[in-house]
Amino acid sequence: MKKIILMATVFLGVVACKTNPFTGKKIMNFYPNSQIFPTAFAQYDSFLGENKVLTGTADANTVTKVGQRISSAAERWLTANGYPGYLKDYKWEYNLVDDPTVNAWCMPGGKIVFYTGILPITQTERGIAVVMGHEVAHALADHGAQRMSASAVQQGLAVAGNVAIQDENKLALFNQFYGVGSNVLGMLPFSRSHETEADRIGLQIMAIAGYDPTEAAELWKRMKANSGGEAPPEFMSTHPSNDTRIANLTEWAPLAKAEAAKFGVTTFR
Numbered sequence: 001m002k003k004i005i006l007m008a009t010v011f012l013g014v015v016a017c018k019t020n021p022f023t024g025k026k027i028m029n030f031y032p033n034s035q036i037f038p039t040a041f042a043q044y045d046s047f048l049g050e051n052k053v054l055t056g057t058a059d060a061n062t063v064t065k066v067g068q069r070i071s072s073a074a075e076r077w078l079t080a081n082g083y084p085g086y087l088k089d090y091k092w093e094y095n096l097v098d099d100p101t102v103n104a105w106c107m108p109g110g111k112i113v114f115y116t117g118i119l120p121i122t123q124t125e126r127g128i129a130v131v132m133g134h135e136v137a138h139a140l141a142d143h144g145a146q147r148m149s150a151s152a153v154q155q156g157l158a159v160a161g162n163v164a165i166q167d168e169n170k171l172a173l174f175n176q177f178y179g180v181g182s183n184v185l186g187m188l189p190f191s192r193s194h195e196t197e198a199d200r201i202g203l204q205i206m207a208i209a210g211y212d213p214t215e216a217a218e219l220w221k222r223m224k225a226n227s228g229g230e231a232p233p234e235f236m237s238t239h240p241s242n243d244t245r246i247a248n249l250t251e252w253a254p255l256a257k258a259e260a261a262k263f264g265v266t267t268f269r
Contacts, residue, residue: 020141021083022201033089037109040144041091044111046218052098054116060096063114066128066211067094071110073209076263078140090139094132102226106135108144121222123139126269130212130219133202140201143194165250199245203252207260212268216249 016030054060071092078086092110100117112135114128123126138144199216207213224242234241238249260266 018142020197021078021081021086022137022141022204023197027142027146029142029145031148033109036145037089037091037112038076038150040108040111043097044093044107044113047113048095048097054096054098057096057120059116062125062128063096063132065114066125066132066209067092069135069209070129070132070205070211073205073263074136074140075261077208080263085141102223104131104135106138106144108139108142110136110139112136112139121226122219123222124215126211126215127219129206129209129221129269130216131201132205132215133206133211134198135202136205137201138194140205141194141197143198146194147191148220188238192234192240195239196245196248199240199249200252203249203256204259207256207268208263208265210260210265210267210269213249213253213256213260216253217246220245226239 017029020027075087090110094112096114096116099115101115102117102121104114104118106112118131122131203213203216221243227242231237231241234244
């Protein structure tokens with residue numbers, strides 16, 4: 001088993017060759033934009049065709065306006081920090097879908113959906129900017145492709161274990177515990193790290209777009225109240241707890257304002 005882990009570590013060191021420009025860290029991404037974006041765009045179009053997309057309403061127009069401002073702010077930051085052309089393959093799109101679910105999501109390449117159910121929580125344009133910044137950040141950091149890559153590694157290690165372990169009793173134990181162990185110790189922390197990263201990047205770019213980053217902690221207080229305090233333990237969740245996010249966003253808001261000031265933004269909507 002140690003040999004399998006060593007081989008996987010070496011392999012990941014080779015493939016983790018792309019750098020997240022916002023963190024400077026190497027990321028695990030097996031899928032180039034040219035491979036993943038067309039599929040994501042097709043899936044997004046299919047989703048829109050099967051759901052009620054709102055257009056021309058005040059809320060729909062605000063979602064689009066905020067998305068454009070934040071993606072433009074991201075491009076400003078990337079260009080200023082030595083990454084011109086980073087977004088050349090992105091096709092930004094921001095749609096509001098009539099659905100009571102309290103959620104928003106982003107597909108690779110900048111395809112974003114807001115559900116109407118989240119608007120009572122966002123309340124204002126600033127609140128929409130908090131959620132939009134987070135979703136745009138997922139696209140910027142290639143989180144979708146990273147999740148696919150991590151899933152491929154998880155499945156690959158399962159196959160490798162079944163090939164390498166000859167003893168039937170040990171193999172049975174491996175298969176019994178690998179699924180749960182790889183999720184709790186691997187996939188779930190990986191997902192939580194993406195959510196935390198998207199919170200921090202999103203806070204920064206919403207501030208550069210001119211939106212007050214102190215709103216982020218306030219939004220998550222409302223999200224916590226809306227949930228009624230019901231949530232799984234953090235270690236069993238794909239997301240950090242509401243309290244963790246509130247504490248992080250409160251701590252990072254002054255840093256986001258300082259970053260925005262580098263772009264001449266010192267007053268906020």
